[in-house]
Amino acid sequence: MSPEAPARRPGGRSARVRAAVHLAVTELAAQTDPAQLTIPAVAERAGVNPTTVYRRWGTLQALLADLATQQEADAPATSSGDLRIDLEDYAIRTLADLTRPGGIAFFRAEVSPDVGERRDGLRECLRRCTAGLDVVLEASRARGEAPPPLECLLDRIVAPLYFRVVFSVPGTDGTYARALVTDLCGAP
Amino acid sequence: MSPEAPARRPGGRSARVRAAVHLAVTELAAQTDPAQLTIPAVAERAGVNPTTVYRRWGTLQALLADLATQQEADAPATSSGDLRIDLEDYAIRTLADLTRPGGIAFFRAEVSPDVGERRDGLRECLRRCTAGLDVVLEASRARGEAPPPLECLLDRIVAPLYFRVVFSVPGTDGTYARALVTDLCGAP
DNA sequence: GACTTAAAGCAAGATGCTTTGCTTTAGTCG
């Protein structure tokens, strides 16, 4: 499932290929239809042999998961010291992630495939969703506050954002994202 | 987009084929992995030539949309006369639709494909989501009440249900669905 | 009952994703 766990020969060419493939995925996801986001297309754009991608990642979902994991590692979540501000930041960042070109491609790729694979893929996707929230909630608790439970935040903030982005509901912007937090926490 | 709008020769064989294909889709969606739900597989199970399915419906999404439309026509939404009860019924029915075997397949099929097609498919999917709510809200307004706006119901009831079913969040059952309505309307 | 034609069946082929066996390249280690 997790690609190249041992990473037995990470230097030089392997890292170069990995970077090129990641970049190609990002560009393709942003530029073309989701249906065009295939392993052969990614490989061609990356200047890499398709076989290499198949052997290293196996499936498109695994590749996307690998990419998301790295992005998460590159930009870890932080806390400002105020729950309300943290939640607003989280909501706005999540919305931006979802609405940027190709942003929903990752979600889509995880939703489509087999149940067996999907279970793990979606669990990972959900974990990434909640990782930022966990940091925020933990910081709040560390200050002695009693923040809403994680499930409540999923229902009231994350779920509406996903739903409205997936269904292209009009008016789903930063103001709306902030309003979700206000509805939950009360006016500032 | 909408298949067989004129329906120039609906009797006999065409209807038989349509029924057989619909049944095959339902059974396959319930029994196999979503990835196995392809037009050739449906055609074989229905005892129909794949070409027929391709020519009549064109894509799997169109076929699923056709099926959903007919199901909607078979079981139109009603109102009990009490908003709270109507919303609970709606939430429980929606959850049941989504969690039954293959229930999420329709949503999944609409989320995956090309943007161009997806726009219409999702618009239709959303319309079906909200059709039941519209009936309930209209009935409430007709009684002189001031029910929450549709968007609020989407955020607070429909979106959490979809989100939790898609991500297989544990504890997503009838009690939870009712609790969503209680959180919104207050205790009975 | 026979005519017309929409719709289903059939078969061959195009297309594109995926796999597999083998060869070549280039990191890593002594």
Next chain:
DNA sequence: CGACTAAAGCAAAGCATCTTGCTTTAAGTC
């Protein structure tokens, strides 16, 4: 530097979806 080997490249074949031109069936109409 030279041997070792993981990883990338290459080529050919496999496989499933989808398309297309034509034939056959049977629903609708007079």
